[in-house]
Amino acid sequence: MCDLHDQHEHNEALIASGPRLSRRRIMQLLGAAGVTAAAMTAEADPAMAAADDAVDTDPAAYRAPEGLAEDSPAKSSALDWIGSNASRITGLNAEIWEHAELSLREWNSSLAEAGFLERAGFDVQFGTAGFPTAFTATFTYGKGGPVLGFSGEYDALPGLSQSKGVGHHDPREYVHDPFAPSYGPGHGCGHSALGTAAAAAAAAVAQAAKKHKLPVTVKFFGSTAEETLIGKTYAVSKGVYEGLDAFLDWHPSTANATGWGTTTAMTAVTFTFLGVAGHGGTPLGNKSALDAAVMMATMSEFLREENLAPSGRLHWVINNGGDIPNVTPEIAEISYYVREGSPARVQVLLDKVIAVSEAAAKASQTKVQHRITSACWNQLPSKSFAELLHENMRQIGPPRFSDEAHTLAKQLQESLGLPQQGMHAKVADLTPPNPAFLGGGSTDVADISWNVPTVSMGAALAPIGTKMHTWSTASCAAAAPGQAAVVAAAKYLAATAVDLITQPARLKAVKDEFKERTKGVRWKTALPDGYEPPMYEPPAWFLKKTGQKWPPSNITWPPKRVVSQEKFSSLGPELSPQV
Known part of the structure; x- marks a missing residue:
């Protein structure tokens, strides 16, 4: 028997030499956390088996393919539309950032994003899957074209309020409670930019399709409560994303990168x-x-x-x-x-x-x-989709960060005790995922990925070395770093979507890979039977403006009260008085 340190060295040697190990086998070696080897088979754990297939690539031998992304008049039109509407796009990001509304209560943020798409010719319907602040925006040109989905989020996080563009911790909203001082909400994950860039990409694709007479249906899903992973997981179980040919997703990051790794x-x-x-x-x-x-x-x-x-x-x-x-x-x-x-x-x-x-x-x-x-679930990767997106990212180039953006980034890095490297000003190489899956974040986009081919990427909105879910990210989200990232992310998504329209072979490759990966896998929601999503009652003005009624049919309202009926604890028989 060897100690844990020796075991890890042994495992790393196995990974680096001899026959290549599968992700399942590596996870067994690193510790199965109570799951026996028998239970780790593809039959027992199809989610792991499908993700395992995605890492069957030798990192040393892999070279990202070229020639996937093609120039076209439609792509040029989409990118030009984003460029000429950059001030509107960054303005929407700033507006949502100012609202900083929490999950399930994004009253003003959802309206701002929906209004942007309505002005771009989309039909907007609120109340997707019963959520008051979720909406689906649809644009259709012609008949018989692909159906492409874009993912939009706009919820903030509690306690991460921060003044815009300030390089030290300076809460924009401070709660002066003498017993429990706290900070207000803030966009410490950059969802103000996330939803904005996705909406801009959807609008750009719609304008290009109309101008060049390309049949397509573009669907934008304004999703509530990503920070609590509620909005999409429930919506998927209700069939909201059915009928899509491909789904494009992005998230603010500290780097400009994509890949085909999984999530937790x-x-x-x-x-x-x-x-x-x-x-x-x-x-x-x-x-x-x-x-x-x-x-x-x-x-x-x-x-x-x-x-x-x-x-x-x-x-x-x-x-x-x-x-x-x-x-x-x-x-x-x-x-x-x-x-x-x-x-x-x-x-x-x-x-x-x-x-x-x-x-x-x-x-x-x-x-x-x-x-x-x-x-x-964990996310189902798509190698062919990531390769197409990466080539578009490389051709377009990294976000155009100004001196102001780099200065703010370095001030934040200094405040956090990090090397002052500024923003990530390049597009990272495309590399295969680590065969040893060591955990990480989760996303409700993952459930979508088991129902439609999905790609995700990150664009640098926060400084190198920092993390999401921090006040430093909130400082950047609608300041110079975030405003550069939101325009770049919109271009990456729009260019990739146009390739799926103008190159049917690219879309077919993505769909064929999805079909192969999901062979024998039956996705079933991880939500329990009888699940009712948590919700807050919207203000009357919001219901009137969005044409909704309360409560939706999928929840019990008011919720059942939680009231203790417990009795005092017994201390036993009374003691006799001492004499």
Whole structure:
């Protein structure tokens, strides 16, 4: 028996020499997190098997193909349209950035994006899959052309408010609470730019198709609540993306790159503990729900050594822990994101987290219940799609970052203790994914990718070395770095979409690869049976403006109340007085 360090060295040697190992076999060697080798077969885990096929490429021998992306009058028109409307495009990004609205409540942001597309000739319908702030915008020219989808998001993150273009932490919205100071929401993942660039690309393709008489249907999906991975996972299960030939997606990043790697599957779950309130000065017999949540958090940390593989992630936050110390918290909630390389592996880890919650409830004499708030698959890659997109990115070139953009980037890097390298001002080489899948982020685009050929790419909006979900990204999103990124991303997506229209062979190759990868795989939503998505009631003005009624038919309203009915804890028989 060798220790863990020696085992990793042995595994790396196996990867680097001898017969090439599959992703499944490498994950077995790195730790199966409770999944036996038998359960790792393609039959038992088709999501992993399909993603495994995508890495069967020797990185040393791979060379990105050339000649896929072709110049055409339609492509030139699409790119020219973006260039001539750059101020409108960057203006939309800035407008959505200013709103900084949270998931499921993007009232003004969704309207701004929908209005941009309506002015470009799209028909807009709000209420996609029952979500008030989700919409589908459609443009059709001619008959018989391909149906292309674009992905739009516009939700911000809590606590990441930041002044635009400022190189140090300076919250734009500061909550002056003497007991719990906090920051307002901000676009720390750059979704203001994400939705804007996708909408601009869709509009550019529509204008080019009309000008050059190219039959096509362009569909733009304004998606709510990506940050909570709710909007698309549920919409896919309701058939919203059916009938598409290809789907184009992008996300703000610290680099200009694309590829055909996968993502992690994920389940989001919230545990609610119910106890009995009482005065903190006379605590005997009270049942603290917060104690239960803290115990669960502590115990779940012990899963990391023996139950969490390198491909897994487990993170949590106590989102309700009480209000004041002299009232024992009667209700407490702790939320987890459980990530792994496939839905099957997520379920194994999730079962262990649920067992921990039950142990915490028993130890604290509270009751616990849990609800799944979202769940998605790992993304199905498309090598041929990524190769086409990459060549367009290379031909168009990196975002045109100004001196102002690089200066802001270096100021942010200095504030964060990072090397002052500025923005990523090149298009990264296209390389095969690492055969050893070591986990990472999740996306609700993943569920779409199992139903229609999908490509994703990143454009540099944040400085080199920084991360998404930070105030520094919010500083950049609608300032000089983000405004350059949004125009470049729109061009990358539009050029690739035009190639799919003007080159039927390219689209056929993408669809053929998708058909081969999904052979024998039946996608089924990871959401539980009877799932109702969480929603907020929209303001009356928004319902009137979008022509919607409340509530939608797919949810119960008002939601069932969560109220503790627990009793005080017994301390046993009364003690006899001492004499």
